[in-house]
Amino acid sequence: MFLRTALLVLKKDVSVEVKSLEIVFTTLFFAISCVLIFSFALVGPDGEAIDKAMVPSAILWIAVAFAGVLGLGRAFERERYGETLKALLLAPAPRPAIYVGKLLGILLLLFMTELVLVPTIAFVFDAPLFDRVLLLAGLLVAGNIGFAAVGTLFAAMLVRSGSREIMLPILLYPITIPVLIAGVRGTSALLSADPSVPAATMWLSVLLSFDVVFVTLALWTFEPLMTE
């Protein structure tokens, strides 16, 4: 009876999954996302594994990328539950303002996460993350804005999609790879044995350029993309 029930449940699960393939795709794409994110963060431009001193910066930005996707998904799940996003779009408020409100919420969430994340990584890896705290904060703020600007737009677009959990990382990670690379390289420049402020500042300017382009694009496209 025990085995029969177990097999019955397994058969049901397989039948459901064969029809939707949702769990297969979700886990597969999560695994591929992990490989991509880790490869961009942990492998240098020469194809060699990064220096040990760069590992804390790689871990920091990988954590930001994963936390960001998780936060984006949850933030829009709330709007999906009671279809409140429709109510927001129906209101006589400027629709880009709704986008900016959601973006600010995601940024607040990321900043709060990093308030815990940065000291934790500094402690666990004995990394001098607080030696040039203003530049690090600048890199994180600029990186968060770029990541969240694209993520908020995609998460809003996907709110009605049944496969949003799969589609969000698929769409988001490839486009935000420049953010991840610039964040890792900029932070690594601050953590290396011979810290380079000019290099960190250069990567910060890359992040700020990304922010300007993608925030502008998102504000421009949010309304037409949200109208069915």
Next chain:
Amino acid sequence: MTVDFDRVELSEVSRHFGRRRAVTRVSIAVSRGDILGLLGPNGAGKSTLIAMLSTLVVPSSGRILYGRQSASDGGAALRSRIGLLAHELHLYPELSARHNLEFFARLYGLEPGRVVPAALESASLSDRADDAVAGFSRGMRQRLGLERALLHNPRLVLFDEPFTGLDDRSVNVVADRLKHLASAGTIVVVATHDLDLAEGLVTRVAVVRDGKLICDEPASKGLRSQYRALVGHA
């Protein structure tokens, strides 16, 4: 800029989602004081029509005029005159009833202190105003959702299956509110497949089937037999 209108008119409106035709060449007009019952079986295109009337979905072809304005002409000012209550009630379950209403009041540029207490009173929820909506029954949520949709005194009120899951008392509350709105000059459109509830409530009947309008006439007694003759079963 304020927008007002006495009539909403759909002319040859169609909406396709990919290759699926949800609504095909529907022409219909509804005026102040009307309660238009948009009737039809599940999947007939009622919700798509409601979504297009609400401006959330753009017609693939044809046009919708609110008075003399289209949705794109009217923009935010036009949206401020439309209220929508769908099966999903557009409420945040984690927030209290008061907090939900205050949020939507501010979103519509209203002073919460002026409109929220009255809305809570109308929903008979003054004593539960500070409780989270998640703990409310379906009927309580529906009453709150109704007041949320009406906070800004809209000219056009759209209801998509407003009676689903309600007990008799809540049905009567919602139905009375609809009649009151229509008598005050609001244009009311109710999409439902519940003929018993539509009978005696709606003043006009539009029946849709497979995305097409097959009947548009004043409501009369014997709605069920009228519907059965058109759709084939009821």
